[in-house]
Amino acid sequence: MATDGPNDRLVVGDTTKGKRIKAIGNYWPYATTIFDYVRRAMPFNQPGSLTNEEVYSLTAYLLNANGLIGEKTVVNAASLPKVKMPAQQRFVPDDRKGGLEIR
Ligand code: HEM
Structure with a gap:
């Protein structure tokens, strides 16, 4: 899953x-x-088959595999939003005005 296949890594x-x-x-x-x-x-x-706990665990696994959190870091509703992603500052808000807009 992590390295092979036709889709994004x-x-x-x-x-x-x-x-x-x-x-x-x-x-x-x-x-x-x-x-x-x-x-x-x-x-x-089989989407929808995992419990929230399992999804938090998989999220922790993927964050750790990407070197963003330690092996022992607990990921839950309180801690997950606090994880800083390196790519966050690469995105800019799209505040263009005057053209066709979908709101
Ligand atoms: C519970 C285990 C799994 C986890 C945690 C997981 C996680 C992910 C994540 C995070 C992505 C987004 C990748 C990206 O766009 O950068 C993804 C995409 C994808 N995964 Fe999984 N996956 C799991 C199981 C599976 C299985 C079993 C299959 C195939 C039978 C699968 C097939 C795919 C496919 C085809 C995509 C691309 C979907 C798209 O771009 O629309 N995944 N997965």
Whole structure:
């Protein structure tokens, strides 16, 4: 799951060799999105089958695998929003005005 297959990687690999591969650790701006995505859509063949506890554990596993939290860090509703994602400052608010807008 973490390294192979046709879809986006889940774990940041070696980015020193030029190509930046988008993964959770270098592209996702909010840690809470991991919980939300996994809770709604994963496992792909059986979404909705995991308990919230299990989804928090998987979120912790993925954050740890991406080097963003320690092995012993407890991830729950209180701690997850506090995890700072490196990609957060790479996004800017879209405040364009005057064109076609969907609100
Ligand atoms: C509970 C275990 C799983 C977790 C925690 C998990 C987690 C994730 C995450 C975080 C993504 C988003 C990746 C990204 O866009 O950067 C993802 C995408 C995806 N996963 Fe899983 N996954 C799990 C199980 C599975 C299984 C069992 C399958 C296949 C049978 C699967 C198939 C996919 C596919 C096809 C995508 C891409 C979906 C899309 O781009 O629309 N996943 N998964």
